[in-house]
Amino acid sequence: xxxxxxxxxxxxxxxxxxxxxxxxxxxxxxxxxxxxxxxxxxxxxxxxxxxxxxxxxxxxxxxxxxxxxxxxxxxxxxxxxxxxxxxxxxxxxxxxxxxxxxxxxxxxxxxxxxxxxxxxxxxxxxxxxxxxxxxxxxxxxxxxxxxxxxxxxxxxxxxxxxxxxxxxxxxxxxxxxxxxxxxxxxxxxxxxxxxxxxxxxxxxxxxxxxxxxxxxxxxxxxxxxxxxxxxxxxxxxxxxxxxxxxxxxxxxxxxxxxxxxxxxxxxxxxxxxxxxxxxxxxxxxxxxxxxxxxxxxxxxxxxxxxxxxxxxxxxxxxxxxxxxxxxxxxxxxxxxxxxxxxxxxxxxxxxxxxxxxxxxxxxxxxxxxxxxxxxxxxxxxxxxxxxxxxxxxxxxxxxxxxxxxxxxxxxxxxxxxxxxxxxxxxxxxxxxxxxxxxxxxxxxxxxxxxxxxxxxxxxxxxxxxxxxxxxxxxxxxxxxxxxxxxxxxxxxxxxxxxxxxxxxxxxxxxxxxxxxxxxxxxxxxxxxxxxxxxxxxxxxxxxxxxxxxxxxxxxxxxxxxxxxxxxxxxxxxxxxxxxxxxxxxxxxxxxxxxxxxxxxxxxxxxxxxxxxxxxxxxxxxxxxxxxxxxxx
Amino acid sequence: xxxxxxxxxxxxxxxxxxxxxxxxxxxxxxxxxxxxxxxxxxxxxxxxxxxxxxxxxxxxxxxxxxxxxxxxxxxxxxxxxxxxxxxxxxxxxxxxxxxxxxxxxxxx
Numbered sequence: 103x104x105x106x107x108x109x110x111x112x113x114x115x116x117x118x119x120x121x122x123x124x125x126x127x128x129x130x131x132x133x134x135x136x137x138x139x140x141x142x143x144x145x146x147x148x149x150x151x152x153x154x155x156x157x158x159x160x161x162x163x164x165x166x167x168x169x170x171x172x173x174x175x176x177x178x179x180x181x182x183x184x185x186x187x188x189x190x191x192x193x194x195x196x197x198x199x200x201x202x203x204x205x206x207x208x209x210x211x212x213x214x215x216x217x218x219x220x221x222x223x224x225x226x227x228x229x230x231x232x233x234x235x236x237x238x239x240x241x242x243x244x245x246x247x248x249x250x251x252x253x254x255x256x257x258x259x260x261x262x263x264x265x266x267x268x269x270x271x272x273x274x275x276x277x278x279x280x281x282x283x284x285x286x287x288x289x290x291x292x293x294x295x296x297x298x299x300x301x302x303x304x305x306x307x308x309x310x311x312x313x314x315x316x317x318x319x320x321x322x323x324x325x326x327x328x329x330x331x332x333x334x335x336x337x338x339x340x341x342x343x344x345x346x347x348x349x350x351x352x353x354x355x356x357x358x359x360x361x362x363x364x365x366x367x368x369x370x371x372x373x374x375x376x377x378x379x380x381x382x383x384x385x386x387x388x389x390x391x392x393x394x395x396x397x398x399x400x401x402x403x404x405x406x407x408x409x410x411x412x413x414x415x416x417x418x419x420x421x422x423x424x425x426x427x428x429x430x431x432x433x434x435x436x437x438x439x440x441x442x443x444x445x446x447x448x449x450x451x452x453x454x455x456x457x458x459x460x461x462x463x464x465x466x467x468x469x470x471x472x473x474x475x476x477x478x479x480x481x482x483x484x485x486x487x488x489x490x491x492x493x494x495x496x497x498x499x500x501x502x503x504x505x506x507x508x509x510x511x512x513x514x515x516x517x518x519x520x521x522x523x524x525x526x527x528x529x530x531x532x533x534x535x536x537x538x539x540x541x542x543x544x545x546x547x548x549x550x551x552x553x554x555x556x557x558x559x560x561x562x563x564x565x566x567x568x569x570x571x572x573x574x575x576x577x578x579x580x581x582x583x584x585x586x587x588x589x590x591x592x593x594x595x596x597x598x599x600x601x602x603x604x605x606x607x608x609x610x611x612x613x614x615x616x617x618x619x620x621x622x623x624x625x626x627x628x629x630x631x632x633x634x635x636x637x638x639x640x641x642x643x644x645x646x647x648x649x650x651x652x653x654x655x656x657x658x659x660x661x662x663x664x665x666x667x668x669x670x671x672x673x674x675x676x677x678x679x680x681x682x683x684x685x686x687x688x689x690x691x692x693x694x695x696x697x698x699x700x701x702x703x704x705x706x707x708x709x710x711x712x713x714x715x716x717x718x719x720x721x722x723x724x725x726x727x728x729x730x731x732x733x734x
Numbered sequence: 735x736x737x738x739x740x741x742x743x744x745x746x747x748x749x750x751x752x753x754x755x756x757x758x759x760x761x762x763x764x765x766x767x768x769x770x771x772x773x774x775x776x777x778x779x780x781x782x783x784x785x786x787x788x789x790x791x792x793x794x795x796x797x798x799x800x801x802x803x804x805x806x807x808x809x810x811x812x813x814x815x816x817x818x819x820x821x822x823x824x825x826x827x828x829x830x831x832x833x834x835x836x837x838x839x840x841x842x
Contacts, residue, residue, distance in 0.1 A: 711834045715755050 107163045107180050110147045110190065111231040113140040117224035125217030133213075134205035137220030141201050141227055145194035148187070155187040156591065162237060169240070176298055179237035185595045188434065188588075189234040189366055192441045193359050197227050199561035200354040203449055206557035207350055207456060219259060219348070226252035230359050234366055239288050239298040242367065246284065246331065249360045250277045256355060257347040269343040276340040280330015284367075287323035290316065304373045308598065313379055321374045321381035325388075328364030333415050334422060335392045339658055341415055345407040349452030352407060357414050357448050358441040365421045365437050369595070372430050376599040386426020386510070390517050393419025395655065397524035401531075402652040405462050406451045409532050413488065414444055416521060420503055423518060429506030430596045431589045435576045436503060438588075439495035442572050443487040446565035450481035453554045453562065454536060458547055464532060465639050469541040473551040476559045478537050480566035485533045487569040489526035490624045497624075498573035501617060505578070508616055509608050519620050526624040530631035538636035580613050740781035747774035761822050761832040765815070772811050776804045 117140035121133050128136070151161070161182040168178040182190070201223060208219055229248025236242040251274075258270030291298050294316050295306045310317055328334065333341035344356050355361070368375060368385065375382050393416045400412035417440050424433035455462055457474055471478045487494040490501065500522060507514035541548055553559070577585040584590075608616070650656065706717075747770055754767030783800030790796035822832055829836050 709837075711837050712756065712759070719752055719756065 105163075106147060107151065107161050107182055107235070108165060110144050110151070110194075111228050111235065113143045113147075114224040114228040114231065116140060118221045118228060121217045121221035121224065125221065126214045128213070128217055130209070130213055130216050133217035133220050134201075134208075137224050138198065138201040138205060140224060141194055141198045144227065144231070145191075145198050148190040148194045151182055152187045152191055155182060155184055164237070173296060174292060176238060176240050178241060179299075180235045180241075181237035181300060182235060183595065184592050185366070185369060185434065186234045188438065188592070189362075190231065192438055193227065193230050193234065196358045196441050196445050196565070197223075197230075197354060199564055200350045200358075200445065200449070203353075203452070203558050203561040204348070204350040206555050207452055208348065219256075222252055222255045222259070223351070223354070226256070226355060226360070230363070233363055238300060239291060239303070242370075243281075243284060243288060246327070246363060246367075247281065249355070249363060250274065250281065250331070253277070253344065253355050253360055256351040257344045259347055259351070263346075266346040269340075269346040273340040273344050276337045277330045280327045280337055283323040283326025283330070285327075287320045287327065290320050290323065294320075300370065304371070304598075307374055307377060310377065312377055312602075314377070317374055318378040318380050321371070321378045322384060324367060324371060324374070325381060325385055328368055328422075329388065330364075332361050332364030332418050332422070333392075334364070334388050334418065335395065338392060338396065338415050339661065342408055342411040342654075345405070345411050349407065349448060349455060352411070353445045353448030353452065356411065357444040361414065361418055362421070362437045362441070365418070365425065365433055368422075368425045369430050369434055372425075372596055372599045373602075375425065376428065376602050382426050382428065384426075386423050386507075386514065389419045389422025389424075389426055390514055390521075391419070392416070393423065393521045394517055394524075397521045397528070398651050399654045400528040401524060402648060403528075404465050406454065406464050406467075406532065406536065407448075407462055409464075409528060410444070410447055410451060413447075413525065413528065414440075416525065417444065417488070420500060420518065420521070423507055423514060424503035427503075427506045427510040427514065428599065429503055430599065431576075431586075431592050432499065432502035432506055434592060435588050436499035438575075439487070439499040439569070439572050442565055443484045443494075443496055443569035446480060446562060446569050447484040447488065449558070449562055449565065450477050450484060453477040453558055454481075456554055456558070457551050458543060459550055461543060461547065464535045466543050467536045467541075468539040468543075468639065469537070470551070471537045474537075474553050476553055476562060480559075480562040481537065482533060483566040483570055485529045486628075487573075489529050489628050490522050490621060491526075491628065492621050493573060494570050495568075495573035497621060498576050498578070501620060502576060502578060504620060505608055505613055505616060508612070515616065519623065522620055523623050523627045526627040527631045530628045531635045534632050534635035535639040538632075539638070542639075578613075580610055580617070737781060737785050740777065744774045744778040744781070747771070747777065759833050759835055761825065761834050764834060765818055765822070769811065769815070772807055776807055779804050779807075 117137050121128065121137055125133065154161075162179065163181075164177045164179040166178050167175065169176040201220070204219065204223065208216055211219065226249060229245045229252060231245070233242055233245025233249060236245060254270045254274040257273050258267045260266050288298060291303055295303050297303060297306075307317055307320075330337045341356055341361065345352055347356070375385065396412045396415035396419060400409050400416065403409045403412060417436070421433045421436050421440070424430070424436060453474065454467065454470060454477060457470070457477075458467060461467065483494070487496040490497045492498075504515055504518050504522070507518050541551075575586075576588045579586065653659075751767045751769075751771030751774060754770065755764050758764055758767065779800045783797040783804075786797030786800070825836070826832055
């Protein structure tokens with residue numbers, strides 16, 4: 103089995119190369135089937151790997167020396183352990199479903215573009231696998247950059263639209279800011295630990311004292327990388343814009359997998375964070391603020407994908423809260439359940455958009471319940487799951503994080519629960535406005551409404567089942583002792599961190615109260631939202647605070663003012679005075695000086711033999727004088 | 735005869751040669767002036783050679799190298815004259831003149 107590890111990322115790479123090179127030759131069925139099939143192979147291998155890991159194996163496979171300089175050696179190595187095998191399953195499993203969905207969703211595209219789409223998608227899966235399978239931070243970084251590139255390519259997939267291109271550029275630039283942090287963290291590791299291998303870095307970090315400056319710096323720089331990739335404050339604004347890409351891309355990259363790369367990275371380097379409590383606090387607070395801010399924005403959005411995008415940002419915030427309070431298992435658990443229900447919601451939204459002929463504004467939908475029965479049921483399951491209503495998956499994972507947050511700081515819990523209530527509100531607002539009430543679209547759209555084909559509904563059904571039952575992988579001790587399968591599975595990864603800093607156990611009485619408050623509150627809020635929005639959607643113009651929220655707290659405008667405008671000003675200044683005034687002057691001046699002096703020197707070349715001879719004689723005289731009278 | 739006279743004669747010949755080269759436009763005259771300068775130098779070399787020879791009676795080879803140089807210069811001058819005169823002949827055939835100011839045609 104050890105030898106087969108490299109096959110997992112190899113299959114999508116083959117798919118990428120074949121589809122990329124022969125995109126104009128392959129018929130759609132072949133390119134779609136190839137892209138989907140390659141991911142299916144990877145999934146099968148991942149399941150096999152997962153079984154091996156569960157049986158207690160760990161894989162460390164070095165393919166070749168990647169960088170070898172002096173004492174520093176960075177091998178191109180893969181490491182598959184409990185954490186990566188979970189992520190492998192999520193990536194290839196959800197990835198496969200989304201590939202399958204895409205074969206139908208993208209059928210309107212021409213042959214070449216269709217194959218281009220699948221080649222990008224396969225490249226993405228390849229990079230993401232590299233990211234989670236890498237045995238050291240550099241391989242992880244290669245994958246990290248690769249997924250960023252694919253995200254850029256896929257957001258700008260419809261490249262003829264300037265807005266989409268700008269959204270792609272925004273995503274890329276914002277990610278680069280984060281990547282810089284990651285890169286600096288790697289440099290610091292090389293400097294202080296002399297290695298970037300996970301095992302060596304973590305064992306050496308474990309020998310330093312708690313809260314050492316080096317660890318805090320590395321942890322914070324890594325976290326900066328995570329804020330870029332996982333859309334946290336201050337670098338979250340690219341994610342809502344990234345909805346410009348095709349909907350399955352939003353489901354795969356901007357909800358289920360890529361944006362969780364930051365969580366994977368921090369969970370992987372959990373020991374660094376546990377050893378640096380300051381950075382943990384930063385992570386928790388950033389996550390919390392992001393969760394609540396994004397949730398408020400989602401309350402007033404009318405674009406079906408924008409609501410889901412802000413909800414993703416908000417859920418990612420919860421995951422970071424989990425990481426920040428030391429509930430690493432909870433965070434990974436939430437990554438998994440979120441991958442299921444958010445991919446489901448996005449694919450459901452894609453199905454709706456498909457049926458509505460690319461209408462995305464929920465105010466012009468409504469009453470789709472009868473026309474799209476499968477989409478409706480699965481979307482409802484997704485909403486219940488994300489709202490945190492038991493016994494669906496979101497309830498278990500979110501509650502695990504919130505319980506750990508209560509143990510750390512009660513304010514975290516209060517804010518977190520508020521965010522959870524908002525989640526329930528905006529999700530059921532979205533659900534009720536889209537599927538209930540009367541149809542508010544045009545005649546033509548009403549005529550066109552239809553349930554999506556099987557290739558789209560099957561992924562929806564599978565994901566809905568997963569979103570409904572995945573929570574039972576992590577049943578809290580409160581209900582059944584020792585039933586938290588995920589925690590037992592992941593125990594070896596987080597054992598050292600748990601030793602160093604036990605999460606404050608909450609006594610069962612309190613935990614019951616917390617559970618009832620959050621689950622009951624979510625249920626009540628959901629029902630109110632259901633009642634409120636199934637009758638009439640909020641068409642009226644918002645005023646006051648609602649207007650601020652509707653405009654996303656003016657964060658984009660704020661960034662325009664405080665970052666983009668000064669940078670532009672500096673750019674203009676340099677362009678006008680340094681570039682044109684100084685550098686151009688020097689360059690052109692040297693050209694002009696040569697021209698001028700050559701014009702002067704030209705008089706020497708008169709062509710008159712007499713003058714040449716005269717000059718020669720004068721020259722000889724000068725030599726003569728110098729030789730005999732001056733030089734001594 | 736004291737060496738100064740040789741030197742003065744030699745310098746005079748050399749200066750006449752330079753003046754001729756600078757002033758005259760007839761290529762043949764310029765050529766002759768160049769020869770004059772070469773011969774001024776030859777004269778100087780021979781004079782110094784003789785002087786050294788007389789000052790070192792015990793050494794029969796003293797000053798011999800000066801005379802050796804004179805032969806070299808004469809050989810080179812002869813070769814130069816043959817080439818130079820050939821050029822002048824060709825020039826006359828082409829432009830029907832031996833005026834050196836015609837040579838600036840190459841410039842255009």
